[in-house]
Amino acid sequence: MSASHSAQDMQQTLLKQARWKWPEILFWLALASLYVLFPSKLSLLSEILILALLALSIDLVLGFAGIVTLGQGAFFGLGAYTAALMGKWGMGTAPLSDPLIGLIGAALVSGLVGFATSFLVLRGSDLTRLMVTLGVALMIEELANKLKWLTGGSDGLQGVLIAPILGNWDFDIFGKVSFVYCYVVVFVMFVIARQFMHAPFGLSLLAIKGNPLRARAIGLPVNERLVMVYTIAAMMAGVAGALLAQTTQFASLDMVAFHRSADALLILIFGGAGYLYGGFVGAFVFRVMQDVLGNITPQYWQFWLGIVLLLLVLFIRGGLLGLLRHLRDRYAPNLMGPPSSSRES
Amino acid sequence: MSIVLETKNLSKSFGGLKATDNVSFQLKAGARHALIGPNGAGKTTFVNLLSGVLQPSSGSIWLDGQDITNWTSRRRAISGLARTFQINQLFVDLTPLQTLMIAIAERQSSGAHLLHPVGSRKDHVEESVELLTRLGLADVMTQRVGSLPYGRQRLIEIALALAARPRVLLLDEPAAGVPESERGQILDVIDALPKDVALVLIEHDMDLVFRFAKSISVLVNGALFMEGTPSQIANDPRVRQVYLGEEEIAHV
Amino acid sequence: MLTILFDGLAYGMLLFILAVGLCVTLGLMNFINLAHGAFAMAGGYVTALLMNRLGVSFYLCLPAAFLVCALIGVVLERTLYVRLYEKTHLEQVLFSIGLIFVAMASVDYFMGANPQNVILPAGLQGRIDLLGASVGIYRLFVIVICGLLAMGLQYALIHTRFGARLRAAVDDGRVARGMGIDVARIFTITFAIGSGLAGLGGALGTGILSIDPAFPLKYMILFLVVISVGGTSTITGPFFASILLGVADVTGKYFIPSIGGFIIYTIMVVVLILRPQGLFVRGGSK
Ligand SMILES: Nc1ncnc2c1ncn2[C@@H]1O[C@H](COP(=O)(O)OP(=O)(O)OP(=O)(O)O)[C@@H](O)[C@H]1O
Numbered sequence: 001m002s003a004s005h006s007a008q009d010m011q012q013t014l015l016k017q018a019r020w021k022w023p024e025i026l027f028w029l030a031l032a033s034l035y036v037l038f039p040s041k042l043s044l045l046s047e048i049l050i051l052a053l054l055a056l057s058i059d060l061v062l063g064f065a066g067i068v069t070l071g072q073g074a075f076f077g078l079g080a081y082t083a084a085l086m087g088k089w090g091m092g093t094a095p096l097s098d099p100l101i102g103l104i105g106a107a108l109v110s111g112l113v114g115f116a117t118s119f120l121v122l123r124g125s126d127l128t129r130l131m132v133t134l135g136v137a138l139m140i141e142e143l144a145n146k147l148k149w150l151t152g153g154s155d156g157l158q159g160v161l162i163a164p165i166l167g168n169w170d171f172d173i174f175g176k177v178s179f180v181y182c183y184v185v186v187f188v189m190f191v192i193a194r195q196f197m198h199a200p201f202g203l204s205l206l207a208i209k210g211n212p213l214r215a216r217a218i219g220l221p222v223n224e225r226l227v228m229v230y231t232i233a234a235m236m237a238g239v240a241g242a243l244l245a246q247t248t249q250f251a252s253l254d255m256v257a258f259h260r261s262a263d264a265l266l267i268l269i270f271g272g273a274g275y276l277y278g279g280f281v282g283a284f285v286f287r288v289m290q291d292v293l294g295n296i297t298p299q300y301w302q303f304w305l306g307i308v309l310l311l312l313v314l315f316i317r318g319g320l321l322g323l324l325r326h327l328r329d330r331y332a333p334n335l336m337g338p339p340s341s342s343r344e345s
Numbered sequence: 346m347s348i349v350l351e352t353k354n355l356s357k358s359f360g361g362l363k364a365t366d367n368v369s370f371q372l373k374a375g376a377r378h379a380l381i382g383p384n385g386a387g388k389t390t391f392v393n394l395l396s397g398v399l400q401p402s403s404g405s406i407w408l409d410g411q412d413i414t415n416w417t418s419r420r421r422a423i424s425g426l427a428r429t430f431q432i433n434q435l436f437v438d439l440t441p442l443q444t445l446m447i448a449i450a451e452r453q454s455s456g457a458h459l460l461h462p463v464g465s466r467k468d469h470v471e472e473s474v475e476l477l478t479r480l481g482l483a484d485v486m487t488q489r490v491g492s493l494p495y496g497r498q499r500l501i502e503i504a505l506a507l508a509a510r511p512r513v514l515l516l517d518e519p520a521a522g523v524p525e526s527e528r529g530q531i532l533d534v535i536d537a538l539p540k541d542v543a544l545v546l547i548e549h550d551m552d553l554v555f556r557f558a559k560s561i562s563v564l565v566n567g568a569l570f571m572e573g574t575p576s577q578i579a580n581d582p583r584v585r586q587v588y589l590g591e592e593e594i595a596h597v
Numbered sequence: 598m599l600t601i602l603f604d605g606l607a608y609g610m611l612l613f614i615l616a617v618g619l620c621v622t623l624g625l626m627n628f629i630n631l632a633h634g635a636f637a638m639a640g641g642y643v644t645a646l647l648m649n650r651l652g653v654s655f656y657l658c659l660p661a662a663f664l665v666c667a668l669i670g671v672v673l674e675r676t677l678y679v680r681l682y683e684k685t686h687l688e689q690v691l692f693s694i695g696l697i698f699v700a701m702a703s704v705d706y707f708m709g710a711n712p713q714n715v716i717l718p719a720g721l722q723g724r725i726d727l728l729g730a731s732v733g734i735y736r737l738f739v740i741v742i743c744g745l746l747a748m749g750l751q752y753a754l755i756h757t758r759f760g761a762r763l764r765a766a767v768d769d770g771r772v773a774r775g776m777g778i779d780v781a782r783i784f785t786i787t788f789a790i791g792s793g794l795a796g797l798g799g800a801l802g803t804g805i806l807s808i809d810p811a812f813p814l815k816y817m818i819l820f821l822v823v824i825s826v827g828g829t830s831t832i833t834g835p836f837f838a839s840i841l842l843g844v845a846d847v848t849g850k851y852f853i854p855s856i857g858g859f860i861i862y863t864i865m866v867v868v869l870i871l872r873p874q875g876l877f878v879r880g881g882s883k
């Protein structure tokens with residue numbers, strides 16, 4: 001009888017981890033309030049949200065499944081070009097130019113390529129994976145550069161027209177609609193990612209990351225799960241790219257470029273991998289820093305980014321959120337409920 | 346009694362070293378079998394071959410009359426073959442509860458479910474809690490596995506294998522490295538395992554082996570040196586010579 | 598046709614000198630220093646500064662670049678890199694990217710973003726006929742120097758005491774340590790030589806490569822290709838990989854300019870997929 005009682009407690013403990021917590025709700029409300037607080041910075045804010053979504057997609061692969069990737073930017077770029085081309089071919093009218101259909105198209109294309117290339121990262125060490133993902137990303141970048149008739153090459157893709165959202169809201173020049181659109185889409189994506197990661201699927205990824213040998217020994221289909229998460233993450237990156245292409249009505253080589261993969265990875269590591277929110281925190285700090293320091297001189301920005309990276313690797317292992325959690329566990333262990341030890345990376 | 350697990354002329358070489366040498370071995374349903382042999386005899390390698398961690402150089406492995414030589418670890422596991430590891434192979438960043446939830450979900454083919462949070466399946470939670478309680482881990486269910494004392498982690502090794510509800514369980518030195526005071530607990534757990542599960546125990550402690558085993562195989566230099574009942578093994582002069590110290594055998 | 602092959606050969610040889618240090622240190626410590634290209638860049642800038650500001654002869658700049666970069670290598674290895682050996686590859690990669698950024702920004706800040714030009718000594722200008730092909734003297738010079746260096750390295754590796762210890766350490770660090778070989782010291786020396794060679798390559802290559810702040814990032818990818826194709830357990834592997842890459846790149850750009858870079862990336866991915874363990878036998882177990 002006491003055992004069944006305790007089973008009930010344990011079920012509550014498990015379910016509690018998946019429940020939305022106050023800081024999370026506050027976070028999303030605060031994010032929404034920026035719309036009112038910084039009306040002149042809306043396009044920067046949209047960009048941060050998009051970057052955060054890209055970093056979130058890496059988080060699923062790296063923070064949960066433990067697969068390092070330097071190529072997530074390729075899926076971002078694929079999504080951007082897909083959405084931009086759909087907008088262009090649709091000439092501003094639904095269905096092709098409809099933004100939501102564009103998102104779906106981008107997710108499908110990126111997901112397809114992600115699925116096809118996922119088999120390349122199943123084996124090998126971290127280093128092999130880094131190089132394979134980088135290699136694939138570079139191939140896609142080169143391809144975008146060379147298929148000039150399709151992508152516009154280095155001039156970028158002009159003439160992208162996007163229909164009003166749900167046939168009702170047109171993108172305005174102040175970026176108001178764009179921000180709301182990005183916010184809603186990124187939020188929906190986040191909720192999906194969060195749900196997946198708190199489900200048995202997400203837990204099985206943590207098992208794979210923790211000990212693939214044992215995961216196989218208990219009958220966990222490791223490769224299948226990795227293919228799945230890689231594909232899902234590619235779709236998410238594709239959506240992020242589509243958001244950027246739609247809100248800027250433009251697609252360019254810059255959107256598939258290597259530096260985007262690297263930036264997004266840095267952002268995630270900086271914010272903290274494995275928390276789902278690391279990408280958001282990282283993207284904010286990164287872009288704001290870039291704005292402030294980059295305004296002085298571009299070299300300043302690069303220099304300080306480099307310094308931050310060095311310090312990050314040497315001194316703070318789990319990123320900013322890791323640091324926060326560490327401080328919390330140390331000084332106020334009961335503030336946010338029990339630490340989900342699982343999310344430590 | 347029927348044979349559940351069998352190997353035919355199983356061999357494995359690492360370079361020039363024959364770690365498993367032409368081993369033909371049979372395990373009956375519900376067996377209590379001990380596999381002994383000096384350090385480096387190839388016991389762990391044999392278990393790695395059986396569980397699919399390693400691929401044999403030659404020979405075959407049969408489970409319930411099916412040739413499983415080319416099966417993946419996963420397929421063997423879901424067909425009822427489970428093992429523990431001599432050196433802990435656990436998910437150190439998860440909790441014991443989460444660890445078992447994973448294993449049970451995989452057994453029930455619901456490990457890829459995306460929508461309902463972990464813990465939604467009450468039956469899975471109940472089974473995990475029941476198993477952990479049975480192994481005396483009730484008080485640490487929600488602590489980080491990596492933070493637990495070594496003896497506790499050894500128990501989780503066993504719990505994790507049991508969560509798959511195996512019909513054949515291979516235990517690779519389950520009490521290795523566990524302080525004397527905690528060994529008893531592990532032995533009790535092994536004694537209490539369901540009678541229909543065929544057990545193979547690898548162990549260096551002869552007291553334990555003779556207390557547990559109904560049959561014993563001795564492995565030397567990768568090859569099966571001798572098989573028999575505990576008393577046959579204990580009284581065989583050749584076994585004494587290659588493996589058992591005289592004084593160890595004296596009090597059996 | 599021969600001329601192109603020749604250019605490719607020169608380029609490949611140069612790549613080898615640039616990359617060999619990275620390959621050996623990776624094999625030795627399972628440590629990936631993507632910032633290796635920054636040493637090469639430093640070598641290039643040392644040469645440009647010495648020649649253009651102080652009027653030092655090109656030939657003297659080569660050893661100077663080697664020494665300066667080897668020195669920087671030792672200092673960085675002892676102070677910074679030594680903390681990274683126990684970290685994951687991802688952390689090592691992030692760290693080296695950080696270093697690259699710092700190096701790029703500093704160079705950009707002090708020297709500007711434009712590529713550095715040096716005027717090669719008269720003796721190296723012009724072309725001569727060789728085997729019926731007209732080849733640049735400078736390229737011939739590069740090939741000869743790099744070829745001699747490669748042979749010297751191979752000889753040192755096989756026939757010197759240090760070489761034997763180095764090979765033992767690459768083969769199995771733990772065993773080597775057990776035999777009383779001071780692997781850390783070997784590593785420091787190897788790192789210094791590798792950095793020095795990269796600097797020398799950068800100096801030597803001032804006429805072929807473009808010495809600008811983007812250099813480390815641009816060549817990082819080529820280095821990775823060399824590693825993936827050539828492996829890290831020998832220096833002959835990287836040597837042939839570099840030559841292959843150099844020739845493929847130059848001829849590729851010449852004959853099918855529209856897919857130049859694509860070929861290289863494809864080679865890299867295909868090799869990595871087909872021989873993932875083969876190439877990282879020593880690094881793969883991490
Ligand atoms: N992956 C491997 N590569 C090369 N040699 C190996 C490998 N695994 C095991 N060996 C060698 O095979 C032999 C058998 O090792 P194994 O671990 O199976 O012995 P064991 O009987 O389990 O010993 P112990 O009682 O110490 O656990 C040893 O000589 C060991 O060094």
Ligand SMILES: [Mg+2]
Pocket residue numbers: 388389390431
């Ligand atoms: Mg063993």
